[in-house]
Amino acid sequence: MRASRSLCAALAPLALATAGCGGGGGGSGRSAKPQLTVSAAASLKGAFTTYGQQFGGAEARFSFAGSDELAAQIRKGVRPDVFAAANTKLPDQLYHEGKVTKPVVFAGNRLVLAVPAESSKISTLRDLTRSGAKLAVGAESVPVGSYTRDVLARLPAGESKAILANVRSNEPDVKGVIGKLTQGAADAGFVYATDVVATEGKVRTIELPRSLQPRVKYGIAAVKGAKQPKAAKAFIDGLLSGAGLKAMTDAGFESPK
Amino acid sequence: MFTALLVAALAVVLAFLTLPLLAIFLDVSPRELVGSLDDPGATDALVLSLEVSAIALVVIVLVGTPAAWLLATRSFPGRAVAITLVELPLVVPPAVAGIGLLAALGPQGLLGQPLAHAGVELVFQTAGVVVALVFVASPFYVRQAIAAFGALDPAVIEASRTLGAGDARTFARVAVPGARSGLVAGAALAWGRALGEFGATLVFAGSLTGVTQTAPLAIYERFSDDFTGALALSAVLVAASAAILLAVKPVAGGGVLGDARA
Numbered sequence: 001m002r003a004s005r006s007l008c009a010a011l012a013p014l015a016l017a018t019a020g021c022g023g024g025g026g027g028s029g030r031s032a033k034p035q036l037t038v039s040a041a042a043s044l045k046g047a048f049t050t051y052g053q054q055f056g057g058a059e060a061r062f063s064f065a066g067s068d069e070l071a072a073q074i075r076k077g078v079r080p081d082v083f084a085a086a087n088t089k090l091p092d093q094l095y096h097e098g099k100v101t102k103p104v105v106f107a108g109n110r111l112v113l114a115v116p117a118e119s120s121k122i123s124t125l126r127d128l129t130r131s132g133a134k135l136a137v138g139a140e141s142v143p144v145g146s147y148t149r150d151v152l153a154r155l156p157a158g159e160s161k162a163i164l165a166n167v168r169s170n171e172p173d174v175k176g177v178i179g180k181l182t183q184g185a186a187d188a189g190f191v192y193a194t195d196v197v198a199t200e201g202k203v204r205t206i207e208l209p210r211s212l213q214p215r216v217k218y219g220i221a222a223v224k225g226a227k228q229p230k231a232a233k234a235f236i237d238g239l240l241s242g243a244g245l246k247a248m249t250d251a252g253f254e255s256p257k
Numbered sequence: 258m259f260t261a262l263l264v265a266a267l268a269v270v271l272a273f274l275t276l277p278l279l280a281i282f283l284d285v286s287p288r289e290l291v292g293s294l295d296d297p298g299a300t301d302a303l304v305l306s307l308e309v310s311a312i313a314l315v316v317i318v319l320v321g322t323p324a325a326w327l328l329a330t331r332s333f334p335g336r337a338v339a340i341t342l343v344e345l346p347l348v349v350p351p352a353v354a355g356i357g358l359l360a361a362l363g364p365q366g367l368l369g370q371p372l373a374h375a376g377v378e379l380v381f382q383t384a385g386v387v388v389a390l391v392f393v394a395s396p397f398y399v400r401q402a403i404a405a406f407g408a409l410d411p412a413v414i415e416a417s418r419t420l421g422a423g424d425a426r427t428f429a430r431v432a433v434p435g436a437r438s439g440l441v442a443g444a445a446l447a448w449g450r451a452l453g454e455f456g457a458t459l460v461f462a463g464s465l466t467g468v469t470q471t472a473p474l475a476i477y478e479r480f481s482d483d484f485t486g487a488l489a490l491s492a493v494l495v496a497a498s499a500a501i502l503l504a505v506k507p508v509a510g511g512g513v514l515g516d517a518r519a
Contacts, residue, residue, distance in 0.1 A: 068481035076484075134381060136463065141482045168381035169463025170470075172477060180463065184365040185380040 034058045036231045039070040039078075041086035041143065041218065042173040043109065043191075046198045047251035048084070054243040058231035066142035066173035074099055074223060081232040084220040086143035086174075086192075091219035100221035106239045108254035109216040110193040111147045113206040116181050122188040123206065125155075129162035136177045136186035139170040144177070147214040148190040154212050178203065192216065194252040217256060278495055285488040293489030301467045302475035303493060309383060309471060310451035313390035317398050317447055322440065325402030326428055330414075340403065347396045354393055355460025362388065363461075385462035386469050390451040398440075398447035405439025406432060442509035449498050 036058035040048050045064045052060035063070065067085035071094060074083060083100055085091050091103035115122045122128060128135060138145025152160040168186065171177045178195050180186040182202045196205045220239065222232040238244035249255075293299055328340055346354060361367050362379055372379070379385035409432060417427040433440065455473040462469040464478065472494050479487035 066481065072481040072484065139464070139478055141478070167465065168468075169465050170478070171464065172459070176459070179460070180380075183359045183363050183380075184369075185359065185363055185463075 034228050034231055036060045036082070036228050036235060037063070037080040037226075038082040038084065038235065039063045039065075039073070039080040039223075040082075040084040041065075041067045041070075042175045043086050043144070043195055044084055044218070045175070046194070047247045047253060050250070051238070051244040051247040054247070055235060055238060057234040057238075058228060060235065064175075066138075068141045068143070069172065079223055079226045081223060081226040081228045082220065082235055083223055084218060086216070086218055087146070088217050088219040090143070091221045095221060098224065100223050103219040103221040104236065104240065105217050105256040106220050106236070106244075107218040107248050108256050109218065110208075110254070111144070111151060111190055111214055111216055112193050112196060112208060113188055114178070114181055114191045114196050114203045115188045115206060116184050116186075117202055117204045119184065119187060125206070125208065125212075126159070128166060128188060129159050131162075131166070133166045134168045134185075134187045135163065135166045136169045136171055136180040136189040137167055138174055138177060138190070139172055142171075142173055143216075144174040144191065145170065147216060150214045151190065151208060151212045197252045218253075281488055281491045281495060285485060285492055289485050290489045290492055293486045294493070296486060298466050298470075299475060299486065299490055302470050302472045302490070303497075305383070305386075305467065305470065306452055306472040306494075307497075309386045309390055310394075310448055310454075313387050313394060313451045314398075314444060314448050316387070316391050317395045318440075318444055321395055321399045322402055322433065323428070325399045326406050326432060328399075329403045329406035330432075343399050344396050346393055347400075351393055351454065351456030352460055355389065355457040358385075358389060358392060358457065358461040380461065381463045381465065381469060383462075383468055386458050386471060389457040389461045390454050393454050393457050394447040394451040397450050398443040401443025401446065402436070402440055405436035405443070408439070409435050438509050441505050445501050445505040445509065448501055452494065452498055452501075 034057075036055075038048065038052070038060055040062055042064050045062075048060075048062055048064075052062060063080065067087065067090050070080075070083060071085065071090040074080070074094060075097070083091060083094065084106075086109070088103065088105060091100060094100045095103055113122070113125060113128075122133060127133060137148045140146060140149060152163055155163070169176075169180060171180065174191050174195055177186075177189040177191050178199060181189050181191075182199055188206075191203075193205065196203050220236055222229055222236065226232065235244070239248065294303075324343075328336065328343070349357075359366060359380070362372060363369055364373065364380065377384075379388055413435065414427060414431060417431045418424070422430065453473055454471070455477065458464075458469065458471055459474060459477075464470045464474045466475075470478070472490055476487045476490045476494070479490065
């Protein structure tokens, strides 16, 4: 039974719409719960995993990736129950396309400059302009990459150009950037404050000046035509006040106002 | 009755394997396909893919052929283990391969310090992509080469030695030409695998247009905001891979690829 359950878990991201997995879990008490599939931004991984374990309404399964990739899947007909993005633009677009219910903003975050903990190569934003500085950033289409370019656009043109010339990799999601930093492959990268917390000391934060800080807001919505609309609503409600909100706060997310 | 069952099974296999590839071509018009190639990012990615996969193939063939000859013809303690180790990358997920390469050759990896002292930089570099491709694709060639060498008639090899050709000469003049079709088939499979490599490249080398962003990485980047562009690039990649298979078919013999008898 264990094996069949873990097989189902392994297949979950491949077949988001698969029903019936876990039905044979027998006697564990969890098997009666419906399955709730949540497509969520990579930066939500830690907080949502914690919340999912506490969530009573359903057995939550997650697909974490760049918000843009998840939105593209929904546009191509994939129907997770919930879509949570690292911006409000993608859920709003899907709402206007009729794919999801009206999105709500449920959390905020800060963009920071992150460097490997033991590296002293980069200590200020200006250091990024030096030739030879190796920078990993999110690709333009993923929210973290778009926020990064917003920040750079607020710098003097020369500085912004010099920094962009030092970009060595456009990663498909923020965890890719973090990976390049924890491995010391990149000297610096733009990530969310919560991602740095999740590395437990492997990566250090350099705060951005308030004048450069973009407004990072997370939007969430239930996907129309998905199997568990009730559980989806309960999951979203729990993020606004309840176990989800606590998990988000513990992980370092800010209130959405 | 049994034959009907076999035919039905083959029909299912063919339909399942060709439908996704067919869909790529049905979803994109020829005009869009040509249009997407005007995108400099797309052409950069295709050119880079051809370059790095060709270089990787040269490395694989140069080192893999003698290694496969040794494994196919000599018995020594640990031979079975060696063959298993050679085949291991076949079953290792590409992302794991990338993480392993980082742990071994990355700046903080096992060989990170010596490599840095020697001035060798792989992460975020085109050379790093080649390393990733060699890692994931070489088993496809080496396996096939071992099978091809193993299928040679030992009497012919023996005769070459008896007639005075040394080991090296026998290898170069008798064994390699004799196993040619199998070697070419293995090289084609390895090349195809290298062209399609995604996970190890992304994790180990990163993704930057013109430097490390091969065609599969460019396709993934386009998936979210330019699905047509992603389809068009995919179509070109499928066509290129099919061309490789077709091109080696005459050399690789009637059994096409995977014929161990070669």
